[in-house]
Amino acid sequence: xxxxxxxxxxxxxxxxxxxxxxxxxxxxxxxxxxxxxxxxxxxxxxxxxxxxxxxxxxxxxxxxxxxxxxxxxxxxxxxxxxxxxxxxxxxxxxxxxxxxxxxxxxxxxxxxxxxxxxxxxxxxxxxxxxxxxxxxxxxxxxxxxxxxxxxxxxxxxxxxxxxxxxxxxxxxxxxxxxxxxxxxxxxxxxxxxxxxxxxxxxxxxxxxxxxxxxxxxxxxxxxxxxxxxxxxxxxxxxxxxxxxxxxxxxxxxxxxxxxxxxxxxxxxxxxxxxxxxxxxxxxxxxxxxxxxxxxxxxxxxxxxxxxxxxxxxxxxxxxxxxxxxxxxxxxxxxxxxxxxxxxxxxxxxxxxxxxxxxxxxxxxxxxxxxxxxxxxxxxxxxxxxxxxxxxxxxxxxxxxxxxxxxxxxxxxxxxxxxxxxxxxxxxxxxxxxxxxxxxxxxxxxxxxxxxxxxxxxxxxxxxxxxxxxxxxxxxxxxxxxxxxxxxxxxxxxxxxxxxxxxxxxxxxxxxxxxxxxxxxxxxxxxxxxxxxxxxxxxxxxxxxxxxxxxxxxxxxxxxxxxxxxxxxxxxxxxxxxxxxxxxxxxxxxxxxxxxxxxxxxxxxxxxxxxxxxxxxxxxxxxxxxxxxxxxxxxxxxxxxxxxxxxxxxxxxxxxxxxxxxxxxxxxxxxxxxxxxxxxxxxxxxxxxxxxxxxxxxxxxxxxx
Ligand SMILES: [Zn+2]
Numbered sequence: 001x002x003x004x005x006x007x008x009x010x011x012x013x014x015x016x017x018x019x020x021x022x023x024x025x026x027x028x029x030x031x032x033x034x035x036x037x038x039x040x041x042x043x044x045x046x047x048x049x050x051x052x053x054x055x056x057x058x059x060x061x062x063x064x065x066x067x068x069x070x071x072x073x074x075x076x077x078x079x080x081x082x083x084x085x086x087x088x089x090x091x092x093x094x095x096x097x098x099x100x101x102x103x104x105x106x107x108x109x110x111x112x113x114x115x116x117x118x119x120x121x122x123x124x125x126x127x128x129x130x131x132x133x134x135x136x137x138x139x140x141x142x143x144x145x146x147x148x149x150x151x152x153x154x155x156x157x158x159x160x161x162x163x164x165x166x167x168x169x170x171x172x173x174x175x176x177x178x179x180x181x182x183x184x185x186x187x188x189x190x191x192x193x194x195x196x197x198x199x200x201x202x203x204x205x206x207x208x209x210x211x212x213x214x215x216x217x218x219x220x221x222x223x224x225x226x227x228x229x230x231x232x233x234x235x236x237x238x239x240x241x242x243x244x245x246x247x248x249x250x251x252x253x254x255x256x257x258x259x260x261x262x263x264x265x266x267x268x269x270x271x272x273x274x275x276x277x278x279x280x281x282x283x284x285x286x287x288x289x290x291x292x293x294x295x296x297x298x299x300x301x302x303x304x305x306x307x308x309x310x311x312x313x314x315x316x317x318x319x320x321x322x323x324x325x326x327x328x329x330x331x332x333x334x335x336x337x338x339x340x341x342x343x344x345x346x347x348x349x350x351x352x353x354x355x356x357x358x359x360x361x362x363x364x365x366x367x368x369x370x371x372x373x374x375x376x377x378x379x380x381x382x383x384x385x386x387x388x389x390x391x392x393x394x395x396x397x398x399x400x401x402x403x404x405x406x407x408x409x410x411x412x413x414x415x416x417x418x419x420x421x422x423x424x425x426x427x428x429x430x431x432x433x434x435x436x437x438x439x440x441x442x443x444x445x446x447x448x449x450x451x452x453x454x455x456x457x458x459x460x461x462x463x464x465x466x467x468x469x470x471x472x473x474x475x476x477x478x479x480x481x482x483x484x485x486x487x488x489x490x491x492x493x494x495x496x497x498x499x500x501x502x503x504x505x506x507x508x509x510x511x512x513x514x515x516x517x518x519x520x521x522x523x524x525x526x527x528x529x530x531x532x533x534x535x536x537x538x539x540x541x542x543x544x545x546x547x548x549x550x551x552x553x554x555x556x557x558x559x560x561x562x563x564x565x566x567x568x569x570x571x572x573x574x575x576x577x578x579x580x581x582x583x584x585x586x587x588x589x590x591x592x593x594x595x596x597x598x599x600x601x602x603x604x605x606x607x608x609x610x611x612x613x614x615x616x617x618x619x620x621x622x623x624x625x626x627x628x629x630x631x632x633x634x635x636x637x638x639x640x641x642x643x644x645x646x647x648x649x650x651x652x653x654x655x656x657x658x659x660x661x662x663x664x665x666x667x668x669x670x671x672x673x674x675x676x677x678x679x680x681x682x683x684x685x686x687x688x689x690x691x692x693x694x695x696x697x698x699x700x701x702x703x704x
Contacts, residue, residue: 045093046078051517052528052641054630064691068671071643081649084365086358089648089667090518094497098513102495103367105385106374119449121381125374131458132370138343138458143233145459146342149334150233153327162318163287165330167294173337174376174466176200178330179286179314181295182470183477185504187271187304187558193476195297197279198306199314202251202258203336205357206661210248210255221356223248228349229335243328250317250329257313261661262596264307267551267558271306279303283311285318296474340373341462359651375496376489377465378453380446383486383494383512387441391494391512395522399439399515399533402614406530406537407432409613410606413704414545419569420562427561428545431554435544436507437537440515441494442485446472486511501540503552508540518645526625527634528641530615531608535642538614539607542704546570546599570703577601577677577701584669586659587652597665604674606704612638612680635684639675646670677701 048056058073069076081088106129113126149172156162169177176182177200186194204210209218226244231237264270276299280288292299305311318326339346348363374382414420414428451468453461486492486509491500494512501508514520520533543549547570550562562570581594581601594601615638619626626634648667650658655666665673675681676693677700687693 046075046080048075049517050090050093050097051521051524052532052637052644054632054640056644056647057640063685064687064693067639067643067675067685067693068647068668071640071671072647075644075647076649079647079649081360081651083360084362086360086654087648087650090645091497092648094513094516094519097516098495098497099368099371101390102371102382102386105382105389106367106371109385114455119451121378121384124378124381124448124451124453125385127453127455128374128378128458128461129370130455131453131461132341132373133366134456134458135344135366137456139345141459142343142345143335146233146335146338149338150331153330153334156323156327156330159285159287160290162323162326163290164294167291169330169334169337170295171467171470172463173333174469175337177333177337178318179283179291179311181292181297181303182473183297183475184304184473185481185483185556187267187504188273190504190556191481193479193481195276195301195303195477196306197303197311199254199258199310200333202255204251204255206657207255207258207260208660209357210252218353218356219248221353225350225353226332229339229346230332232343232345232349233335243332246325247329247332250321250325253317254310254313258310259307261663265548265599267548268560271304271558272308273302273304276300276303279305282308283315285315296471297477338459338463340369341459344369355653357653357657359653373462375493377462377469378448378451379489379493379495380442380487381448383441384445386495387512391440391515392522395512395515395520396440398522399510399520402529402534403437403439403510403537405614405618406534406610407435407437407541409610409617410538410541410704413610413613417704419573420566424562424566427554431506431544431561432541434506434554435541436505437510437541438485438507439510440512442487444485446484446487485509499536499540501543501549503544503549503556504558505556506544506552506554507556508537510537510540518641524641525629525634525637526618526622527615527629527637530618531611531638531642532645534614535604535607535611537607538610539603541610542603542606543599545704546602547574548599573703574598574602574701576699577605579699580673580695580701581665581669584665584673586655586666586669590656590659592659592665592669596663600663601665601669601673602701602703604670605677605701608639608642608674609678609680609704611642612678616680633684635680639681639684642675643671 056072056075058069058077061069061073063070079088085092106125109122109126110130110133111126113123113130116123116126149168152168153165156165166178166180170180176198179197179199181195181197183193184196186192202210204218204222209215209222223244226247227237227240230240230243235243259270276288280299289299321329335346344366347369351363354360411429411432414425414432417425417428420428448465448468451464453465483505486494488500490496491498492509492511496511497513499508499510499514515533517524518532519536520529544552550567550570551558551560553559553561578594578598581592581597584592586592612635615634619634629637632640646667650666658664658666664670672693676695681687685693689696
């Protein structure tokens with residue numbers, strides 16, 4: 001259930017609303033960005049409410065000249081980036097609130113788990129938390145729990161034992177290592193499962209970190225992490241240095257062959273189907289039969305192969321490097337993928353790298369590191385406890401109504417669409433009607449009760465849970481398709497602050513933790529909720545109909561349902577938006593990548609537009625609510641609420657990292673860029689030619 005290959009593969013096809021920067025992927029669960037307890041200012045949002053509030057505005061500014069400052073200027077004046085996070089935003093604040101809620105759950109669970117029945121969510125969450133928090137014991141153990149894995153690798157004496165060791169690493173980490181195979185829904189026929197082959201991910205977040213001359217300081221810091229980690233695990237320091245240099249050399253070679261994030265957006269090019277025999281023949285240095293046998297997979301039939309170029313490079317390197325180098329590399333993989341389950345010293349040594357990547361370097365708070373492992377290992381057990389305590393039934397009902405109304409507005413726009421061909425338009429409506437939009441938590445929880453979770457064996461617990469997740473995914477081959485809901489550790493667990501569209505399921509999941517201010521406020525007026533939560537839902541819906549959504553049909557099968565003319569018209573119409581983003585300076589000399597961010601920017605325009613449409617429809621049906629609140633019309637409050645939502649401050653280092661690797665633009669851009677393409681915004685604030693916020697109608701984007 002954690003990060004099966006399917007999930008890994010899905011990363012290329014799953015679009016999330018938000019980016020929680022993976023500041024550091026050296027540990028299995030990157031100890032994200034939050035650490036030693038929020039300072040008081042952050043705890044209380046610098047004196048402001050978490051929800052939309054006019055007190056955050058700077059009304060001395062003309063909205064037609066600088067809408068971002070107008071919407072959130074006073075908040076921007078006083079908000080500071082906390083020492084424990086590389087940025088501050090409404091999402092960070094929501095995340096901190098969820099962290100507090102979850103921490104309370106952990107505290108109660110670990111108190112009560114000794115008397116709870118074995119295998120229940122309470123026992124598993126409580127004992128896993130207690131085991132992870134026992135830093136005294138973890139410190140005494142040091143790297144000892146890892147040693148059986150290292151010994152296994154040390155004994156490799158040829159291709160067969162090498163393949164066995166690689167399979168073992170995949171099972172205990174639940175991610176592909178070097179080259180892995182798992183089972184996921186077939187991209188072209190979602191009614192059945194297929195074997196999916198992929199190469200292992202690299203620890204540094206972006207390929208540029210390996211390849212760009214300017215980012216040498218990141219590599220320098222990373223070399224330090226490898227060296228120090230190996231030394232902590234008992235490798236003599238001179239040897240650790242040599243090994244670290246070799247690891248970086250090998251990873252950099254792979255980075256040069258991997259598909260870029262933009263290339264991965266073309267799923268058809270990124271994933272190909274081929275007979276097992278053909279893949280085997282293409283990889284002469286890999287004992288694929290043994291790897292598959294260890295994973296319980298058949299060595300016949302077809303397989304789906306993701307990023308074949310990187311896989312070939314992996315194989316070539318197995319031939320070129322000495323067995324000793326390969327073993328050293330695998331030991332590093334075993335260490336970095338499980339170091340989060342060992343003594344916290346392994347996380348402490350990552351501080352310089354975190355600083356190089358994000359501009360901040362605090363060591364993450366222990367609870368958060370453990371919380372991430374719990375989410376990855378037993379996220380659904382935790383989700384059950386969370387929903388029981390924190391998710392009111394009414395929030396689900398209200399959110400479902402917003403979903404219905406936003407969806408209805410998009411249907412209306414599709415019916416009136418003028419640039420899609422008639423047959424494509426008809427199919428788009430069918431796809432929208434079939435889209436499964438769910439709120440809060442899954443119908444059926446994943447049952448981890450059979451896994452032995454002990455209060456005194458953190459490393460063993462996590463390896464058993466990872467292996468449970470890997471084997472559960474592998475066992476699906478040949479079974480009827482039944483997909484877990486709200487199961488993506490990083491994007492859709494009920495405790496994750498996010499919302500996501502999965503094209504390969506044609507479904508949207510809005511986790512329970514997302515339904516809180518500023519994205520949803522049970523006490524707010526409709527204008528605010530439609531242009532925050534409603535706009536988010538609209539954003540996700542339009543992903544089903546953009547350049548990636550076109551590749552997946554109404555059932556989630558990989559099948560391009562657009563004609564060439566539809567594609568040309570789309571590209572032509574989205575050009576304005578690519579141009580707008582390319583012109584935006586993130587930092588002096590660093591511009592947004594319009595191509596990389598065009599999918600997200602387009603979804604933002606669509607999202608705000610649909611939230612606004614749904615609001616207008618609501619006001620038409622309920623004219624008594626079409627009145628000013630705090631001196632602002634509902635239409636003004638709509639754009640203001642959207643703008644406030646995305647106000648943020650970010651360290652330049654992180655901005656630079658994200659501009660190169662994240663399709664989501666920074667908050668400052670999202671605050672205002674989508675609204676400037678919508679006539680409703682011009683009407684609400686009287687923006688005229690010559691105003692700084694004005695975009696000539698011919699240069700605005702008109703898609704939906
Ligand atoms: Zn998106």
